[in-house]
Amino acid sequence: MTVIPEDSRFETDPEQLLPELPGLPGGWTVDVPDPGDREDVARLTVLLRAHEKEGRGWAGAAEEDVLVEVSERGLRTRSNVVVRDADRVPRAWGSVHDRAGGRMLLLHVVERGLPDSVARACSDVLVEWAVGQAREVGAARGLEVQQIDTGAFEGDERQARWLREAGFEKVRTWWQMNRPVQPEESTLVPDPAGWERAEKGVRFRLVRRAGSGMPNEDDLRDVHDVLEEAFLDHFNSWEETFEEFLYRLREDPGHRWDHWWLAETVDGSEPRAVGALVGTVSESSNGPDGSYVSYIGVREAARGRGVAKGLLHTIIADAAARDRDRVGLEVDADSSTGADGLYGSLGWRTKYVTESWHRDVPVD
Template sequence: MSLAERADHLTPPLPDWSAYEPTDADIDDLVALLRRHEKEARGWPGADSEMVEAEVAGRGADTRNHLMVRDPEGVARGWVSCHDRARGRVLVGVTVDPNLPDDLADPVAAWCFERAEELATVIGVDRGLERTQMDSGAFADDDRQPRWLTAAGFRHVRDWWQMTRPVAPEEATSLPEPREGVTVRLVARDGGGRLPDEQDLRDVHMVLEASFADHFNSYRETFEEFLHRLRADPGHRWDHWWLAEVDGQPAGALVAVAVTGRTTRDGQEQPDGSYVEYIGVHSRARGRGVAKSLLYAVIADAAERGRNRVGLEVDADSPTGADGLYRSLGWETVYTTQSWHRDLALPAG
């Protein structure tokens, strides 16, 4: 039975409410719901229609399943999102309207996590697995999400610092050059100049896989999964992929995305920014200043484009002390998010 067919037979979480698979017509209401949640849980909203549309109907929608909940007046009150991230990994998003009092929010949240378990089970069985990991999250300052996650069988496993650094216009040309023997360049383009060179992309993937192999919760993602997922991001740009080489060999990589302007904590509008999705350095090249050179490259690029910031995420418990490098280059923590995991045993296919 397809998701749409299952959704037609869903019993909603509360009497006279409705639950179904969202379409393009629901995007504005999902954006409004997510922004209400972000403002309450983090302090300011950041979601926009481009971001939500990419998840629900964009290039990467084929790896995602969604359900939404509306109250009797038609107001969007809940959203379940399950992303088949890679073999053995399902990213779970559950958003419940912060305007709902606990006596209504609690059963809606419980219903959403039950549906997420069902969807994750279908994904895992379809992949022929015996177990899969449900990977969800929360803002550290959220009072209710951790309670719902705990009730759904998840455990809090990690904190992540969301950091940002201001960018000055003069940094387009004033930052230090890489050390001797180190080069940093954008991934090459094919003969027509439109598509990136496949070998460069494979080198980026190889370097990132190798550099994260000993990191928390590391798992292998195929080259095809890696490309498909990153291209699905609405901020994806091929000219935001950098490859570092040491003595002519691939040694580091950085993948960034464009971030549209957002409303800040104090209600001010910001221009566009850049965000570092991935940065990694191969073990054979550590100690050569590769990471710093890659960061200088994305800062200079942001300055040249007239952007005012570069954001990134760092593991609060990282054994590499990466946060020390970021702080030394001007990054500061803006807020903290949490990872919550649940290991799900699957029935035989």
């Protein structure tokens, strides 16, 4: 039996949000996935991989990615629903994530190959359930409006049509970029663990470790504070507490503490954190692993001192030293910051494109 955390803001019983299931074939039902049932997890993985392959041309999801959504640890900030056929096989899956105050993410996956009318009915069930969960979360947070933030691969007309007809609006485009890494780039910086650009008065280093081996909390708070400030005016930025930030990033299957870097100015009376990069591992089952830039941010006062470029050189050199063959990241294609120019100049190229779709739900 799955244990739901007491501090969950979600309605745990799908039937409370879905009293009727119009359009579904006879015998089809809705309930929650069972993370302890390997067949359930395997089936959801198949659904997600097929969704990825149809949308961008290849699949990358693994069972670890599904467990982030459905495991008991994940259910502290998430809730799930599945649509099952008469044989209890999952044919559609929805997952919502209480991401930050005012922002709730939605993963919306419907089996490819279902008849159009059945697939659309499954989509309607997932959306209606998500809208109900948005009201629950918004009410628990004391909000008047709760945003649902979901996505689609560019060119996935089925997904886009369903979202548009369900009241979502496409609000942003994102370039998913990749950069090849060569072994000789391990010398791109003197030492990825720590180095200094003296002419700029900036030092780059990994977050420190405490005696227990865990990261130094002051350093982690510096990372959080830098990123909160750096993204303050960025698209769809919502305040996230330090505890929420740490919990969410540690859920990532690719999380590693030795992939967190700080940049500090060292030309003042004492070092000051002005930049941060949080990296992860992109594991591969049929080749070298890669690194991924989950977050990179620079405080406004320190821009123009080569901080972002230094952090990017650091993760590239680190990836090369670990025999990885690539570094990936995501770029806001509609941003006016010019970040895409920096990434392009350092060798990143767009591999595929995704879209953000939003719907604002009034909270009763």
